[in-house]
Amino acid sequence: MLERLELEAFLTLAEELHFGRTAERLHVTTSRISQTIKRLERRVGADLFVRNSRSVTLTEVGKQLREDLLPAYEQIGLGIAQAIAFGRGVTIKGVLRVGWSAPWCGNLMVRAAEVFRLRHPESEVEFEIGEVQLCDPLGGMREGRVDVQLTEFPIAEPDITTGRLVFSEPRSLMVPADHPFAFRESVSMEDLADAVLVTLADERIPRYWMDRYFPRRTPSGRPIPQGPATNFWPEVLVHVASGTGVSTVAARAEHFHARPGLTFVPFRDAPPIEYGLMWPTAGRNPLLPPFLEVVEELASAPGP
Structure with a gap:
């Protein structure tokens, strides 16, 4: 029988693929997550994750375990939510x-x-x-x-109301697989001056938002070469994979958009990407x- 922390640590790490973010979400230390996963792997008798200095990935055994456990875990959560709904007796x-x-x-x-x-x-x-x-x-x-x-925050528009920050994500630089940056352990915001940054067609995007995520200058003031202006995220992926330029992304993007021709290198000094709720x-x-x-x-x- 799985202990609660074993279950939550495994499923959260399977989603985040990052020990630090998993520890933050479960409000425990990174070492405790590592120890819990190792203990679970001993019980299973096989590795559930492949770890190296830059990434964490699920093994085939880990993928199967996640597929078996996640529906039951989600059903428990929905059952609790349903009980809360009945208990409150609220109808809107x-x-x-x-x-x-x-x-x-x-x-x-x-x-x-x-x-x-x-x-x-x-x-x-x-x-x-x-x-x-x-x-x-x-x-x-x-x-x-x-x-x-x-x-993504920041948004400061008179016709839009913003709520509280919901979560934040560390940043990475998405580069072509053969780019010189692809072989580094990390990059700096100053390194953008030595690359071509894929940008956005920004007529409807606030300039302050663009400066946060698609800057024109490094923190020290060096100009950042501007690449093609895109309209949609798939275009960014194509431009980077073809070697046209690089793009700043949330570190979690590697989990969703990894493909041949792309490498994700973490920033060591970039401010995080902050996500919040907003409404008219x-x-x-x-x-x-x-x-x-x-x-x-x-x-x-x-x-x-």
Whole structure:
């Protein structure tokens, strides 16, 4: 029989593929996560993860164990949420339209929608088709297609209200596999002056947001060569893989977008990417407060 920490440590590490982030989510030390996984591997009799200085990946045994355990674990969580909904006896009606900017944001919002539907069965949560596009991060809210969105901070617009920071992610530099940076253990923000940075077609993107994630100068003031301006994330992947340039990304992007031709090198000095909730200031959806409560509850809870 698995102990609770063994179960949560394994499933969280299988999702994060990073011991430090797993420890943060479970509110324990990194060494305790490492010890717990080693103990579980001894019980199983096989390695569950392959570890090296730059990455953590699941073994075939680990993938199978995750596939077997995760549905049961999620069912337990949904059962508890359903009991809470019945206990509160709260009934609200309506439709809430939700958007997000990255797969890891989408994972959280989908889980929040599942819990929200159980607590408020007469309400519905709809998802904006696809991810919010890089070239127009605020358009969905301004056009009335999105009631709440989980995306990158900072956003300081008079018609958009921002909530609390939900989580943050360390940054990496995505480079072609044969790029000189690909063979380093880490890179610095100053190194961007020696690379071509793939950028965005930024007519609808606030300049302060662009300067945070697609800067024109290094911290010391050196100019950063600007590469092709893209509209969609798949274009960024194609440009980098073909050797046209490099791009700053969340470190977690490697888990979702790794492919031949791409290498992800961690930054040692870049500020983290911060993600928060935001919504149109005018005409706030009445379902928004209870949904925000669910998102913040799940974001602060241990486990996947």
